Amino acid sequence: MAQPPIICTVDVVLLCLKDAALHVALLRRDHAPFAGALALPDGYVDPEQDRDAQDAAVRILREKAAIVSPYLEQLGTFSGKGRDPRGWSISVAYYALVPAHIMDLARHPALQLLTVDHLKGQPFDHREIIQAAVERVRSKSTYSSLPVYLCGERFTLPQLQGVYEALLGEPVNKVSFRRKMDELDILEPIPGAMETGRANRPAQLYRLKKKYRNQLSLTGRGLNPDPLK
Amino acid sequence: MAQPPIICTVDVVLLCLKDAALHVALLRRDHAPFAGALALPDGYVDPEQDRDAQDAAVRILREKAAIVSPYLEQLGTFSGKGRDPRGWSISVAYYALVPAHIMDLARHPALQLLTVDHLKGQPFDHREIIQAAVERVRSKSTYSSLPVYLCGERFTLPQLQGVYEALLGEPVNKVSFRRKMDELDILEPIPGAMETGRANRPAQLYRLKKKYRNQLSLTGRGLNPDPLK
Structure with a gap:
């Protein structure tokens, strides 16, 4: 059978x-369709160079946004006749988390950061895809170490707590936050490293334990310093 | 650009x-590839008759297994060069839950039930897809009402507890199970309906509350009594 x-x-x-x-x-x-609109980085799956769809996502993120993310996960697949004016389409959507300073380092001229809570006018079903990603990240934040990927490589516990609070949209109790971090058992203090630049007393800096750090270290190594090369 | x-x-x-x-x-x-092998019900997406991939999954389940499931959810997408001998492929996988008696009613001659813990020899990456589905269902069972879809339309609380225990693979504390069901607030006792056929004292029969029942009632209505036509 030949498939259309x-x-x-x-x-x-x-x-x-x-x-x-x-x-x-x-x-x-x-380029068309929707030339000039602000949209998700996307691209065709290329059977000749992509081993699978995740491989295509890594390539597209690197080519279009000059970023290699330490955290890239499949979100879901969006499909149908109406979502792309070019015809019946299947899009495998992924979500990636990066620390903000990596986004600054990439300095891609066509890349813009928008807050996820006030989106409008995205082409295709990109707004729906973004909302699904935000929902997934917020939901996972309640029970996992996922938010760590939004921090840099060194952070204080109050900074990490702030990341969880920003994702959850509500204050987190300090004692239960610290207990949760103990349970997850993924962090270690960096010997002798304190953050001292604030008005408060110096705070211990933490990092991911080594066995979890490989993934995160990709952030620096994979970053393409010149997106226009 | 023409996509291969x-x-x-x-x-x-x-x-x-x-x-x-x-x-x-x-x-x-x-039919080829893997003619004669036991595999997941699958099929091509048909842009001419399917609105989207989920629509294709509903159609394929109806055509190939004579079943309409009250619970059908996207599991994930499996893709790449190596998974299908016909070429580079994308398969959107769904999982469906049905009460066992619905499977018996469908009586599809080519359909076989295998326990998920002793699978081997499935073609393509079907074993990996099945394992991902089982993991999803077991993980969701710890915090959701999902297992109810594996029961029939009427069940006692001990029967439902047994379903949770089978999925989780361990005994569940009766008091906390009942508290969880109260919290979910999805069940109601069926007035005057008791199960009396067992050695124990009669047990109250429950069902899903009406607002959750629409989905489940599809089980009966959607079932095709003749899988061969």
């Missing part, structure tokens, strides 16, 4: 935390 | 609980 052609794409929801609010990175589209 | 052709299919992991063990429904394949 179906457009296969990948969309990436790239999230970071800026000014205590979750932001999504959108790109100004330079 | 990609095979787009849908796979459905149809689960039920039988003899206190989770079972998956597999079909004997009647």
Whole structure:
């Protein structure tokens, strides 16, 4: 049986935390459909160079936003006749989390950060995809270490607590937050490293334990310093 | 840009609980590739008749297993060059839960129920897809009403507790189970309906509250009594 052609794409929801609010990175589209609109970084799956859809997502994020994310997970697949004017399409959507300073380092000229709570006018079903990603991240934040990927490589516990609070949209009890971090058992204090630049007394800096750090260290190593090369 | 052709299919992991063990429904394949092997009900996405991939999953489950499931959810998408000998493919996988007696009613001649814990020899990456579905269902069972979809329309609380225990693979404390059911607030006793056929004293029969029942009632209405036509 010959299957009528179906457009296969990948969309990436790239999230970071800026000014205590979750932001999504959108790109100004330079071609039809929806040329000029701010949309998710996306692209065709290329059977000749992509091993699978996740591989395509990594490539598209690198090519279009000059970023390699330490956390990239499949969000879900969006499909149907109406979502793309070019025809019946399947888009496998991924979400990625990066510390805000990585987004600054990438300095991609067409990349814009928008707060996720006031989106409008995105083409395709990109707003729906972004909302699904935000819901997933907020829901996972209640029980997992996921928010750590929005921090840099060194952070104080109050800073990390602030990240959880920003994601959950409500204050977190300090004692139960520390107990939860103890239970997750993923952090270690950096010997001798204190943050002293604030008005408060110096605070111990923490990092991910080594076995969890490989993934996070990709942030620096994978970053392409010149997106225009 | 013309995209090289990609095979787009849908796979459905149809689960039920039988003899206190989770079972998956597999079909004997009647065509290549892997003709004769026991595999998940699957099929091509058909852009001419399917509104989206979920629509394709509903159609394939109806056509190939003669079942309409009250619970059908997207599991994830499996893709790449190596998973299908016909070429680079994307398969959107769904999982469905049905009470065991619905599986019996469908009586599809090519359908076989296998326990999910002793699978081997499935073609494609179907074993991996089944394992992902089982993991999802077991994980969701710890905090949601999902297991109710594995019961029939009437059940006693000890029967429902047994379903949770079978999914979680461990005994559940009766008091905390009942507290959890109260919190979920999805069940109601059926007035005057008791189960009396057992050695124990008669037990109250329960059902889903009306607002949750629409979905479940599809089980009966959607069932195709003749799987061969």
